[in-house]
Amino acid sequence: MRAHTGRRRNDAARRAILEAAAKLLACADPVTIDAIAAEAGVGRQTIYRWWPSKGAVLLEAMSELARQAAPRPDTGSLEGDLTAFLTATFRAAGTEPNTAVLRTAMAEALRDEHAAELLREFTAGRREELSAVLAPWVPAAELDLAVDQAFGVLWYRLLLGHAPVDRSTARSLAALLVRQLQSA
Amino acid sequence: MRAHTGRRRNDAARRAILEAAAKLLACADPVTIDAIAAEAGVGRQTIYRWWPSKGAVLLEAMSELARQAAPRPDTGSLEGDLTAFLTATFRAAGTEPNTAVLRTAMAEALRDEHAAELLREFTAGRREELSAVLAPWVPAAELDLAVDQAFGVLWYRLLLGHAPVDRSTARSLAALLVRQLQSA
Amino acid sequence: MRAHTGRRRNDAARRAILEAAAKLLACADPVTIDAIAAEAGVGRQTIYRWWPSKGAVLLEAMSELARQAAPRPDTGSLEGDLTAFLTATFRAAGTEPNTAVLRTAMAEALRDEHAAELLREFTAGRREELSAVLAPWVPAAELDLAVDQAFGVLWYRLLLGHAPVDRSTARSLAALLVRQLQSA
Amino acid sequence: MRAHTGRRRNDAARRAILEAAAKLLACADPVTIDAIAAEAGVGRQTIYRWWPSKGAVLLEAMSELARQAAPRPDTGSLEGDLTAFLTATFRAAGTEPNTAVLRTAMAEALRDEHAAELLREFTAGRREELSAVLAPWVPAAELDLAVDQAFGVLWYRLLLGHAPVDRSTARSLAALLVRQLQSA
DNA sequence: GCCTAATCGAGACGGTACGTCACGTCTTCAC
DNA sequence: GTGAAGACGTGACGTACCGTCTCGATTAGGC
Numbered sequence: 001m002r003a004h005t006g007r008r009r010n011d012a013a014r015r016a017i018l019e020a021a022a023k024l025l026a027c028a029d030p031v032t033i034d035a036i037a038a039e040a041g042v043g044r045q046t047i048y049r050w051w052p053s054k055g056a057v058l059l060e061a062m063s064e065l066a067r068q069a070a071p072r073p074d075t076g077s078l079e080g081d082l083t084a085f086l087t088a089t090f091r092a093a094g095t096e097p098n099t100a101v102l103r104t105a106m107a108e109a110l111r112d113e114h115a116a117e118l119l120r121e122f123t124a125g126r127r128e129e130l131s132a133v134l135a136p137w138v139p140a141a142e143l144d145l146a147v148d149q150a151f152g153v154l155w156y157r158l159l160l161g162h163a164p165v166d167r168s169t170a171r172s173l174a175a176l177l178v179r180q181l182q183s184a
Numbered sequence: 185m186r187a188h189t190g191r192r193r194n195d196a197a198r199r200a201i202l203e204a205a206a207k208l209l210a211c212a213d214p215v216t217i218d219a220i221a222a223e224a225g226v227g228r229q230t231i232y233r234w235w236p237s238k239g240a241v242l243l244e245a246m247s248e249l250a251r252q253a254a255p256r257p258d259t260g261s262l263e264g265d266l267t268a269f270l271t272a273t274f275r276a277a278g279t280e281p282n283t284a285v286l287r288t289a290m291a292e293a294l295r296d297e298h299a300a301e302l303l304r305e306f307t308a309g310r311r312e313e314l315s316a317v318l319a320p321w322v323p324a325a326e327l328d329l330a331v332d333q334a335f336g337v338l339w340y341r342l343l344l345g346h347a348p349v350d351r352s353t354a355r356s357l358a359a360l361l362v363r364q365l366q367s368a
Numbered sequence: 369m370r371a372h373t374g375r376r377r378n379d380a381a382r383r384a385i386l387e388a389a390a391k392l393l394a395c396a397d398p399v400t401i402d403a404i405a406a407e408a409g410v411g412r413q414t415i416y417r418w419w420p421s422k423g424a425v426l427l428e429a430m431s432e433l434a435r436q437a438a439p440r441p442d443t444g445s446l447e448g449d450l451t452a453f454l455t456a457t458f459r460a461a462g463t464e465p466n467t468a469v470l471r472t473a474m475a476e477a478l479r480d481e482h483a484a485e486l487l488r489e490f491t492a493g494r495r496e497e498l499s500a501v502l503a504p505w506v507p508a509a510e511l512d513l514a515v516d517q518a519f520g521v522l523w524y525r526l527l528l529g530h531a532p533v534d535r536s537t538a539r540s541l542a543a544l545l546v547r548q549l550q551s552a
Numbered sequence: 553m554r555a556h557t558g559r560r561r562n563d564a565a566r567r568a569i570l571e572a573a574a575k576l577l578a579c580a581d582p583v584t585i586d587a588i589a590a591e592a593g594v595g596r597q598t599i600y601r602w603w604p605s606k607g608a609v610l611l612e613a614m615s616e617l618a619r620q621a622a623p624r625p626d627t628g629s630l631e632g633d634l635t636a637f638l639t640a641t642f643r644a645a646g647t648e649p650n651t652a653v654l655r656t657a658m659a660e661a662l663r664d665e666h667a668a669e670l671l672r673e674f675t676a677g678r679r680e681e682l683s684a685v686l687a688p689w690v691p692a693a694e695l696d697l698a699v700d701q702a703f704g705v706l707w708y709r710l711l712l713g714h715a716p717v718d719r720s721t722a723r724s725l726a727a728l729l730v731r732q733l734q735s736a
Numbered sequence: 737g738c739c740t741a742a743t744c745g746a747g748a749c750g751g752t753a754c755g756t757c758a759c760g761t762c763t764t765c766a767c
Numbered sequence: 768g769t770g771a772a773g774a775c776g777t778g779a780c781g782t783a784c785c786g787t788c789t790c791g792a793t794t795a796g797g798c
Contacts, residue, residue, distance in 0.1 A: 010769070010770070013769090013770075013771095030295065032757085032758060032759085033758075033759070033760080034757095034758075034759095037771090041771085042770085042771070043770065043771040043772060043773085044759095044760085044761095044771090044772090044773085045760095045761080045762085045769095045770085045771085045772090046769080046770065046771075048760065048761080049769080049770095053760085054758095054759085054760095103294060104294075106290075106294060106343065107291060107294035107295055109343075110287055110288075110290060110291035110294070110343070111214070111291060116345075119344065120344055120345070120346055123344055123346070124346065127346075142356075142360065144347065145337070145353070145356055145357060145360060146360070148336075148337045148340055148341060148347065149333045149336065149337055149357075149360070151336075151340055152332075152333065152335075152336025152337040152338070152339065152340035152341075153329070153332045153333055153336040154336070155336065155339065155340050155343070156332055156335055156336035156339050156340065157332060157336075159290065159293075159294070159339070159343075160303065160304055160307055161300075161304070162304055162307070162308065162311075163328065163332065169329070172326075172329055173329060173333075176326065176329060176330070176333070176364050177364070179363070179364050179367045180360050180361070180363050180364030180367070182367075183363045183364070183366075183367035186745095186746090186791075186792075187791095188746090188747095188790085188791085189745060189746040189747070189790070189791070189792085190745080190746035190747030190748065190789080190790060190791090191746080191747055191748045191749075191788070191789040191790050192747090192748075192789075192790065193748070194748070194749070194789095197748090197749075197750095214779095216778085216779060216780085217779075217780075217781085218778095218779070218780090221750090225750085226749085226750070227749065227750040227751055227752095228750090228751085228780095228781085229748095229749085229750080229751085229781095229782085229783090230748075230749065230750075232781070232782085233748075233749090237781095238780090372741090372742085372796075373739095373740055373741045373742070373795080373796060373797070374740075374741035374742030374743070374794080374795070374796080375741080375742050375743040375744075375793070375794045375795060375796095376742080376743080376794080376795070376796090377742090377743075378743070378744070378794095381743090381744075381745095398663060400783085400784060400785090401784075401785075401786085402783090402784070402785095405745090405746095409745080410744085410745070411743095411744065411745040411746055411747085412745090412746085412747085412786085412787095413743095413744085413745085413746090413786095413787080413788085413789095414743080414744065414745075416786065416787080417743080417744095421786090422784095422785085422786095471662055472662075474658075474662060474711065475659060475662035475663055477711075478655060478656075478658060478659035478662070478711070479582070479659055484713075487712065488712055488713070488714055491712055491714070492714065495714075510724075510728065512715065513705070513721070513724055513725060513728060514728070516704075516705045516708055516709060516715065517701045517704065517705055517725075517728070519704075519708055520700075520701065520703075520704025520705040520706070520707065520708035520709075521697070521700045521701055521704040522704070523704065523707065523708050523711070524700055524703055524704035524707050524708065525700060525704075527658065527661075527662070527707070527711075528671065528672055528675055529668075529672070530672055530675070530676065530679075531696065531700065537697070540694075540697055541697060541701075544694065544697060544698070544701070544732050545732065547731075547732050547735045548728050548729070548731050548732030548735070550735075551731045551732070551734075551735035556764085556765085556772085556773095557764075557765065557766085557771060557772040557773070558763080558764065558765090558771080558772035558773030558774065559762065559763040559764055559772080559773055559774045559775075560763075560764065560773090560774075561774070562763095562774070562775070565774090565775075582753095584752085584753060584754085585753075585754075585755085586752095586753070586754090589776095593776090594775085594776075595775065595776040595777060595778090596754095596755085596776090596777090596778095597755095597756085597757090597774095597775080597776080597777085598774075598775065598776075600755070600756080601774075601775090605755095606754090
């Protein structure tokens with residue numbers, strides 16, 4: 001038995017696919033596999049060879065996009081750190097095309113188990129970031145719920161659009177959470 | 185001029201459609217117009233005559249389902265009222281088939297503007313309920329954000345599934361929010 | 369038992385329907401019941417009350433249109449009479465909108481037994497006309513086939529459109545048929 | 553540049569579609585695309601990929617069916633050849649399921665320009681056959697009209713059904729045409 | 737002058753077929 | 768074996784007409 005024969009995976013194709021997906025993700029309208037393949041100059045099968053579904057491609061593309069976002073602030077106070085984190089996060093999420101990307105990603109995750117898994121991983125990563133920020137000051141028992149309150153507001157507003165996702169929201173939310181967490 | 189001519193809308197068909205939609209909504213797998221029509225014993229066109237899209241039917245069905253849910257508690261304390269409201273709400277939303285219904289409704293709203301509008305209306309109604317509960321005790325400036333924190337946690341967990349939506353979550357959340365709001 | 373009570377049939381509606389059908393028949397594109405009803409300013413049911421199918425309306429409209437066409441020539445010779453008859457018939461049938469009417473009528477007759485029956489009646493009438501023209505000169509045994517040869521050429525060209533249906537065709541055909549019939 | 557990439561057209565599917573169409577064509581009742589697809593064990597889209605309309609499929613199927621029909625008789629006499637040709641043709645056309653096939657084909661051609669074009673091609677081929685039979689004996693100027701007389705009788709009777717399309721008709725018609733053509 | 741009943745325009749109803757779109761799989765040939 | 772190209776079976780979509788079934792309004796004898 002040979003360990004491996006034949007042509008090796010073309011990383012250029014992989015990157016082209018993710019970039020095409022990212023580009024289309026930002027357009028707000030539903031993304032098709034054909035569109036990704038055409039935009040990437042790639043055969044449809046090349047996508048299915050490496051990802052289990054359309055949603056998986058989109059989610060991976062989104063995760064790459066959002067990789068750089070997170071600062072790990074250290075201002076010396078809970079309120080300072082939390083404000084810095086939430087401000088950065090809300091500003092990023094509330095700005096197009098990111099808003100459209102996140103909404104489309106959630107839409108995909110609700111229809112595709114592969115995408116759902118990747119979105120769970122992505123959001124778990126974000127929660128860990130925020131947990132790390134809060135951990136020094138907050139009792140462990142309250143951590144998870146506090147984190148979900150912050151990201152809950154973010155996603156709830158993002159998906160429904162009834163209220164802004166912006167810097168000022170982030171600041172108010174940080175202040176409220178601080179009061180809640182420190183009054184223990 | 186006559187006020188109206190022609191056969192009137194068949195209310196039995198309308199109800200059959202919404203009930204069929206509600207039934208299928210609870211099944212967790214994607215709902216098709218054909219399935220609704222068949223389940224309701226109705227022609228497809230009768231659906232398209234009265235609703236602009238599949239999403240609109242589903243959202244209307246969901247809204248009818250959830251109409252009765254809300255208690256308007258009056259225990260005499262912020263913590264009592266809030267706990268009662270959130271406990272009831274989380275328990276309802278966290279129980280199948282309601283969880284599936286809400287997830288499907290959101291999935292539809294993310295792809296269909298008509299459904300989105302109806303989901304906005306539905307969630308606005310729920311926020312008003314909670315606002316009414318909080319209003320006596322909470323400064324107006326903090327109301328909206330507090331409400332979004334509560335429903336944010338609910339939807340965030342519902343959609344991602346990383347943590348439970350249950351009575352105990354509701355109680356913890358109520359306690360946290362009370363601390364936050366009363367420490368002002 | 370009373371012989372009859374209630375409102376009588378509205379002849380204006382009947383005429384409006386046939387005229388609307390005639391008008392739409394002339395347009396070459398497929399005619400719908402809705403279009404007839406709208407054009408006639410009539411409810412759909414008023415059509416179905418009096419005709420068994422769409423085709424029946426169209427065929428009756430066509431028959432009324434074509435009622436006046438037939439001359440009963442008497443030039444004193446077989447060739448003269450035949451030429452006169454065929455010339456008139458081919459010129460009428462070969463001119464728009466009559467061509468479209470006949471084609472549409474046949475299309476309808478091929479899908480609708482009521483229309484087929486009416487088209488059979490209509491064409492039977494036309495064949496009788498031609499038979500009457502030929503009868504004085506042609507042995508009875510050959511009459512039917514000769515008549516079918518004439519109308520056969522007419523319809524064959526009308527339906528396929530590979531060759532004209534015009535006065536000169538009529539004259540050539542008349543001459544050929546005369547030779548055939550007189551050489552007995 | 554490559555001459556061609558991608559999977560090739562599946563000829564088995566093509567044949568299955570045409571055979572299914574032929575089979576359904578013979579059933580006298582209206583043919584649907586779904587029925588063809590199901591009978592052929594093929595997706596609907598595979599039909600639309602290769603034929604512009606339902607009529608085009610049906611006409612192509614009919615043309616294949618009728619390909620073998622034509623004898624090219626050579627009995628040494630006009631009457632002999634013509635009788636042989638018309639007898640064979642009328643017998644074939646006048647026998648079920650061929651009659652139903654031809655009627656359905658015409659019905660389709662009257663509603664669908666693609667089918668009309670294919671029916672024109674088919675009938676043109678048949679006319680050429682008959683022209684070739686007649687050419688040695690008939691002046692060119694009279695050829696087309698004589699041919700249209702023969703096929704005219706065939707189609708006229710086929711479509712209206714007022715008189716038989718059979719061997720004896722063919723013989724009488726041949727005799728009449730011979731008299732007409734030879735008495736010049 | 738009512739009563740009865742059939743007709744009218746309007747339009748909603750359950751159906752059937754249409755032609756399109758996107759999916760995820762498969763097949764072909766080039767590399 | 769991987770790549771682009773593209774045909775394949777599948778199944779939902781939204782539209783167009785069909786022929787039937789209500790509606791309330793209108794009309795016209797028979798009593």
